[in-house]
Amino acid sequence: MFEKKQTDVYALGQHIAMSAHKARRVIDQIRGRSYEETLMILELMPYRACYPIFKLVYSAAANASYILGSNEANLIISKAEVNEGTPVKKLKPRARGRSYPIKRPTCHITIVVKDLSLPEYEYERKNFIEWLIKKPKWKNKYTDV
Numbered sequence: 001m002f003e004k005k006q007t008d009v010y011a012l013g014q015h016i017a018m019s020a021h022k023a024r025r026v027i028d029q030i031r032g033r034s035y036e037e038t039l040m041i042l043e044l045m046p047y048r049a050c051y052p053i054f055k056l057v058y059s060a061a062a063n064a065s066y067i068l069g070s071n072e073a074n075l076i077i078s079k080a081e082v083n084e085g086t087p088v089k090k091l092k093p094r095a096r097g098r099s100y101p102i103k104r105p106t107c108h109i110t111i112v113v114k115d116l117s118l119p120e121y122e123y124e125r126k127n128f129i130e131w132l133i134k135k136p137k138w139k140n141k142y143t144d145v
Contacts, residue, residue: 005118005119006067006068007068007114007115007118008078008079008112008113008114009060009063009064009067009068009112009113009115010060010063010079010110010111010112010113011056011057011059011060011063011110011111011113012056012108012109012110012111013052013055013056013108013109013110014085014108015085015086015106015108016052016085016106016107016108016109017088017104017106018048018049018052018105018106018107019105019107020082020083020084020085020105020107022047022048022049023049023052023053023082023107023109024082025047025049026042026045026047026049026050026053027053027080027081027082027109029041029045030042030053030057030077030080031077031079031080032076032077032078033076033077034075034076034077035057035061035072035073035075035076035077035113036072036073038057038077039054039057039058042054042057052109053109053111056109056111057077057111057113059111060111060112060113061075061113063113064113064115068115068118070115070117070118071117074115074116074117075113075114075115075116076113076114076116077111077112077113077114078112078113078114079110079111079112080109080110080111080112081109081110082107082108082109082110083107083108083110084105084106084107084108085105085106085107085108086106087103087104087105087106088103088104088106089101089102089103090102090103090104
């Protein structure tokens with residue numbers, strides 16, 4: 001009877017060349033804020049992690065306007081998370097023909113945007129009326145031969 005509608009849209013950035021700890025410092029500031037406020041915060045913060053997160057928030061808003069047809073003024077950042085990615089492994093040449101490994105950390109960032117103007121659940125009236133009208137199965141079983 002009630003059907004859950006899609007109100008969440010996400011954007012995913014994988015293998016971003018920075019540590020997850022540095023990206024979380026920025027993500028914690030924007031979680032739960034509106035879309036327009038998030039863009040202003042990201043433009044003014046002095047961290048290097050702001051630019052890839054800015055691009056992801058912008059992409060999530062573009063996905064929301066394409067998939068849901070929503071206005072950017074109604075969007076909020078409902079979920080934002082950072083996970084560690086696989087480290088990029090390199091070898092740095094050292095003295096006497098030796099080499100030391102260098103591990104550059106990467107991270108995966110997920111931004112979920114929610115539209116507040118859309119209802120989360122929709123009442124399916126058509127299916128409910130069809131359910132009321134249809135015959136019970138036990139009548140067909142014993143009366144029809």
